[in-house]
Amino acid sequence: MNRFLASSLGKKAVMALTGLFLISFLVVHCAINSLIFYNDGGVNFNAGAEFMGTNPIIRTMEIVLFIGILLHIYQALILTLNNNKARPVKYTLNAASANSKWYSRSMGLLGTLILMFLIIHLKQFWVISRFTDEITGGHTTLFAKMQEAFSSPWVVVVYLFAMISLGYHLLHGFRSAFQTLGLNNKKYTPFIQAIGTGFSVIVPFIFAMMPVSIHMGWVK
Amino acid sequence: MNLTLKIWRQKNAKEAGNLVTYQVKDISEDMSFLEMFDVLNEQLVHKGEEPIAFDHDCREGICGMCSMFINGRAHGPAQGTTTCQLHMRKFKDGDTIVVEPWRARAFPVVKDLIVDRSAFDRVISSGGFISVNTGNAKDANNIPVPKQDADNAFAAAACIGCGACVAACKNSSAMLFVSAKVSQLALLPQGAIERESRVLNMVKQMDEEGFGNCTNTYACEAECPKEISVENIARMNREYLRANLK
Structure with a gap:
């Protein structure tokens, strides 16, 4: 096991597994947050948020989630440093766009943008719900906090930009995870790639619609 | 066809290299990329300059020796082709072509375009x-x-x-x-x-x-x-x- 984790292939497997785990989190997060689209003044959404904040299984998974995020970042840093060392003298002219997609070569940049967004995002909602009594004490609701945050067009722009970054990160990450885990097959790979493309477009789009809908007043 | 070539020259593994510009004239479009290099090296030898060191062996696309990074692409612009099988008709008269060696820590440059694989x-x-x-x-x-x-x-x-x-x-x-x-x-x-x-x-x-x-x-x-x-x-x-x- 130590040999596996120390090898380049093992490190990539950690990236793939944590990546897929984070993808599964996106499904849950997106589903719960979509409760705002009931357009019922956030009643269903607040109930969902309360469940997620109090259920012991979810709270445990929250810790696992943070471990997953940190592992994904840590392993990415190690791999990137290693990759930079592998080519000390760069090409004067490198027509990389002729042989690969820009987003597949920019996973580090896209990931950094997502991390920066994550810090803002956690500070805006997660810190308030977990470490202050603003919501647990009944002074306000998470839905009201969303309305407050998304009243600013700048916040909406930051969220939109972050969701575009997430979309491209997933577009490469989803299919790449399967390849790294050795799951490449003439019959199933086109199917996995189609699911990955669909996921990378639909999930960030639904997320992006949340700040937009609240800002525009479509969801009240 | 007439071409401007910018070719990586490096004395040995220890010294730093740089791109040097050369002109070649009357290159036939039926020549392979390596034959064009032969013409250039002939010119250099006639002028008493050091010819460009590059790897090649079979010149029929099966030995894997001809490692050249041409205009930002490994083995040049043609798909599924080694440098020796790349023909000059893939380029246009007046083109500037940049040629570099493979670049990787595991493949140190021996001389000019030759790397140690x-x-x-x-x-x-x-x-x-x-x-x-x-x-x-x-x-x-x-x-x-x-x-x-x-x-x-x-x-x-x-x-x-x-x-x-x-x-x-x-x-x-x-x-x-x-x-x-x-x-x-x-x-x-x-x-x-x-x-x-x-x-x-x-x-x-x-x-x-x-x-x-x-x-x-x-x-x-x-x-x-x-x-x-x-x-x-x-x-x-x-x-x-x-x-x-x-």
Whole structure:
């Protein structure tokens, strides 16, 4: 096991597994947050948020989630440093766009943008719900906090930009995870790639619609 | 056709190199890229200058020696082609062509466009073989091999070890090369006996040589002159996981 984790292939497997785990989190997060689209003044959404904040299984998974995020970042840093060392003298002219997609070569940049967004995002909602009594004490609701945050067009722009970054990160990450885990097959790979493309477009789009809908007043 | 060439000149592994501009005139579009280099070197020799050092051997696309990074592409703009099989008709009169050596820590520059690819040889010596005496050529179908496996093994065995995959990869990863060699043997009954030790040793050696890690951009597959599939990389990932679990 130590040999596996120390090898380049093992490190990539950690990236793939944590990546897929984070993808599964996106499904849950997106589903719960979509409760705002009931357009019922956030009643269903607040109930969902309360469940997620109090259920012991979810709270445990929250810790696992943070471990997953940190592992994904840590392993990415190690791999990137290693990759930079592998080519000390760069090409004067490198027509990389002729042989690969820009987003597949920019996973580090896209990931950094997502991390920066994550810090803002956690500070805006997660810190308030977990470490202050603003919501647990009944002074306000998470839905009201969303309305407050998304009243600013700048916040909406930051969220939109972050969701575009997430979309491209997933577009490469989803299919790449399967390849790294050795799951490449003439019959199933086109199917996995189609699911990955669909996921990378639909999930960030639904997320992006949340700040937009609240800002525009479509969801009240 | 007349061309402007910007070619990487480097005395040896220790000294820093730089791009030097040369002009060539009346190049036939039917020449191969290496023949154009021969013309240029003739000119340089006549002028009493040091000719450009470049690797080449068979000049028929099977030896994997002609490593040149042309206009930002491994082996130039043509798909599935080695530098020796790249013809000048792929370029236009008046073009400026930039030629650099493969760039990777594991492939140090020996001189000008020649790099030392013995890292690949060490990967092969670590496990890219079978340890039984296979004797004389056997009758066909003596050992039954499923057609699908035979085809996949044959496709992987087409790898000529030229290093274009490493050169094109943003991480200088050797995964396509190593996985082609692992696959070629793992798919056949003769190679099955050393299946686990082979992949463990070859990956260990690959990592020790200082190649980067695969990020699945598939630039390797796009630039491979033998069009080796990235399915081999997935197969090696499987083989490696399997060998570690055993």
